Amino acid sequence: MKRQRSRHSDRFWPIGSLTVGLTVMLLSAINVALMDTGLGNVTEFFLGLGLGLVAVITGAIVVALALKLTHSIPFAALSVGGGSIFALWYLNKNSPARIARTLLDDPQWQLDLSRDALSFGSLTGLVLTLGLLAGIVFLVWKKHLTLLRAAHRGLLVLLTVSLITVSAGTLWSLMSDGHNPYPDDGAFPELLTIADDPGNAGNPAAPGLYTVKTLTYGAGNNLRRPEFGSNRDIDSRTVDARKLLPQWVSLKKRMRESYWGFGLEEAPLNGRVWMPEGAGPFPLVLIVHGNHGMEDYSDDGYAYLGELLANRGFITVSVDQNYINGSWSGDFQGKEMAARGWLLLEHLAQWRDWNQTPGHPLGDKIDMNRLALIGHSRGGEAVSIAHSFNRLSHFPDDATVAFDYGFNIRALVAIAQVDQRYHRRVKLQDVDFFTIHGSYDSDEPAYHGLRQMNRISLSTADYHFKAGVYVHGANHGQFNSGWGRYDYSPPGAWSLNTAPIIPGEDQRKAAKIYISAFLEASLHGDGRFLSYLKDPRSLSPWLPRQSYVHQFMDSSFAPIADFEEDIDTATGSADGARISVKDLALWREEALQHRDKRLQGSNAVVLGWETPGASYLISNIDTGLITTERSLVFAVSGSLEKSAGAPSDSENAETDDSAAPTVPDFSVSLIGKNAQEATVLVSDFAQLIPPVRVQYLKNARRNKAQYHALWEPVLQYVEIPFAAFTSVNPSLSLEDVRSLRLDFDQSAAGVLILDNIGSARRL
Incomplete structure (x- = not known):
């Protein structure tokens, strides 16, 4: 006998299931709008809306076929509601960026750009609650709720309150910063008196004596960065990087070249410069960013270091490698690490040429015997790769590429570095090395700078040292002023516990103090700053109030x-x-x-x-x-x-x-x-x-x-x-x-x- 349905359910289920479907489509649209494809947020939003619609319809068909014999819930409502949950699961497991790459015929499936840090169960509860509330609101609005039996009405209210409570908790959790579960962990270093301080060299982050001039250099046409294109101050050159990154193919190649206006056969050497005014010659310091969305440019995030170091007598360059960073069209999965290191050497070669060119604005400005490389995240691994390549005659991954560098790179700085992307473990010798890492780095939660430090051998031929500091409360992103407190992209960012993370200004202040002290000791040869790298108490007048754990070893050990x-x-x-x-x-x-x-x-x-x-x-x-x-x-x-x-x-x-x-x-x-x-x-x-x-x-x-x-x-x-x-x-x-x-x-x-x-x- 055919099961009878009430007028209430005929109205309740369609409204509820429609709300569920629309909510899933909206989540998909928001996700795609966060992809930064370069098409604009409005276009991305509607693309995501369409992708969500396709997923909901596909899920509805699958559920409809599986539950064809179920009649307790209206067939259409069950199909759409169940299909929406199926779509939510699928979109959670396979990000819209991954689906888009596949639909565009990319031969390589890539990992998601952001981690699936949100619980599928939490999202499902939230979506179902919205659907249930929409159905109840419709019944109340049409005055049908009072026609239900008291027991059914009470059960419906209890279920609704329970789902609202769970969903409210989910929403509150997503919107909150979290909490610090271990407020008593860590200790600010006690103050050493000046008499106890063997260095007594003053605050390493204090301004120096030099006036700072800023400029940019670049090459070729650049559709997105006028500061390296039509508005640049100095012309550099392009290099052919195709053999260093053979994975620049297919969709990644088409999308990137369309976005930037150039390919790897003409990869530009772009940089923004902070320069001390004076005759020189000055030490040269290159800073390189890590992997971040290529559309959200990273090179200007180290201005705080560039200004300080130039003020203290270092020519400082923030190198632009955004065009080989990850994007919605794919991440190179670390295959680009060799190119990151090689490009740094090509920048040094360009600076050497400028330095040797009579009459050039940068001629005779650089002391090529005092060079340092600073890298953040993947850039932190890239600086060690560059130092290793600097001593080689050929590219180890393709020996048809000849190397001829031989620069005197005296110092390396690794900021929140990775040590796992390049397939070769780089061993170094006789180079000054410093690494800084935060305990709340959720992107690179392991202090991988220690691994590279332990692979550096120091002989007694010349004095060299290696040092590090572990900063409690520092995260991955705030070492770049533009990356921020969230080490994941949304929606994964919403699950991060950011409450214990220190303010970005404090984190960058600590970085300035330590990196400046390291470079003063290494490139300027001022041994007074070495004591600052051994005991945090000697820096306590200037450091933000956090816990700092130091590592140190030198060639006399x-x-x-x-x-x-x-x-x-x-x-x-x-x-x-x-x-x-x-x-x-x-x-x-x-x-x-x-x-x-x-x-x-x-x-x-x-x-x-x-x-x-x-x-x-x-x-x-x-x-x-x-x-x-x-x-x-x-x-x-x-x-x-x-x-x-x-x-x-x-x-x-x-x-x-x-x-x-x-x-x-x-x-x-x-x-x-x-x-x-x-x-x-x-x-x-x-x-x-x-x-x-x-x-x-x-x-x-x-x-x-x-x-x-x-x-x-x-x-x-x-x-x-x-x-x-x-x-x-x-x-x-x-x-x-x-x-x-x-x-x-x-x-x-x-x-x-x-x-x-x-x-x-x-x-």
Whole structure:
């Protein structure tokens, strides 16, 4: 017998299902409008509307065929409503950008431009609620709701209130900044007095002595960037980059060349310049952006660095590589990394030619023996690639391309760098290196600058150093003034927990302080600034109030125990050095990992104790390593392991979320002949910074599923002059010292990670 339907349902279901379908179409339209195709937001909106309509109709047909025998809900309403949910699922799994690329016959399917950070369940609840509300509003408006039975009416109201509550929570979550679940993590560095500060070089971010002149250079025709085209100040040249990026084909080639007005056979060398006025010659610093939507130009986002560095005597260039960035028509998936590095070398070649051209406005302005490269994100990886290519005779991926560069690139700076896009792991030697990374970098949540730092070897032929800083609360994008607080594109951006992120001005202020100090030490040769890279307390008068974890090593470092030599926990790295322990509940050597499970490129020792009095002894140390001209140095971090005896790896361990992490203080003793020894507390020479926990997404459960660990080991540099031990015990002769002991006597229990125990020259 045919099932009867009431007049109320005949009106309710069509209105509700129509609202669901229109909502999905609207979501699709908004998504496409955010793609920045260059066609304009209005055109993009209607394209997205059409794509959503096609998806809803397709879903309706699929659902209609599957549920043909279902009669409890009107057939048309069930088909459209179910089809809309199917369309929502499909559009969530396959972004409109990906669908558009496929429809336009791109032979390569690419990954989504933004991560699917929004829950399909949340979106479904929101869409269904809107449909249900539309149906109820229609019934109330037509005065049909009162005709329902009381039980049915109550059930409908209960369901509606429940869905409204869930949807309101979803909307509130999407619109809110989130919250800081770990407000007590991190510590601002204590102030060192000027007397304690061995550098005393002043604020590295303070203005210098030079007046700054700005200009741009470029080549060829540029449909989008007049500053590099018709309005440029200086003509550069074009280069043929086709063999460096053979993936510039098909849709990506057609769309990009239509957008920009040029192809890779005539890739322009474009740059914006901040130049100190004066005779020179000046050091030259190139800055290159990373991967960002190519239509949202990135090169002007480093003006804050360009102005400061030029003011302090560095010619600074922000290089334009926007035309090889990602767009709605596709991302090169890291295949463009070689081109990013190579283009930097071509810019240096152009500057060398200008410098050697008599009468040129830039002639004799550059000191070609003092060159630095700065890169952000993929640009951070590109600067290391450029340094590697600089010493090669041929392109390693296509040896038919000859290289002939040989520049004296003295310094590299990696800002929130990636270390996974180029398929070759670049190893470097004898170059000054600095990396800066934020704990709230949700785009590159692992501190990958450490990986590159650990692949740089420093010989004793000339003095070089490598350093880094981990800034709590900094994100990926705010190192560029135009990228902002959201490290994803919408709609994924709406799920990010941005409340703990520091203000953009503070983040860029920290970058200015550290990068300026690094370049002053490297290119200007002012050793006073090196102390600023070792201990954040020396910078505390000027730094924003956040936690800063420093890393440092220079070419004078001689290892006593760096845990790289073998798998024997009883041997040190120095010849003949032996290791023994007392009362440790935990003792293992392991390869340090990032939160993404990639290796940091360094081994360390993990030590844990459950009673005071435990110790770690290194004996048979070469006496030549311990002199008054040198210091004891090591890297240390606390650990979030639940207990000292836990068998889990340090990077995977968790702890009680309610308790802020700590780093246990401990003592260091030097032991000489006749039982003479001297002991100092580590906390007298360094402010030990606890590990910091982060939650990138507003939803903690989804954050754990996507990012796994709440923290990753980031070890802190500590330096204790050997002369400090003789101050404690003048009877101790450093020439007689053969043993070094770490005493864990300041806390009842704890876990520490230690690495790179050694000796280094005092500066």
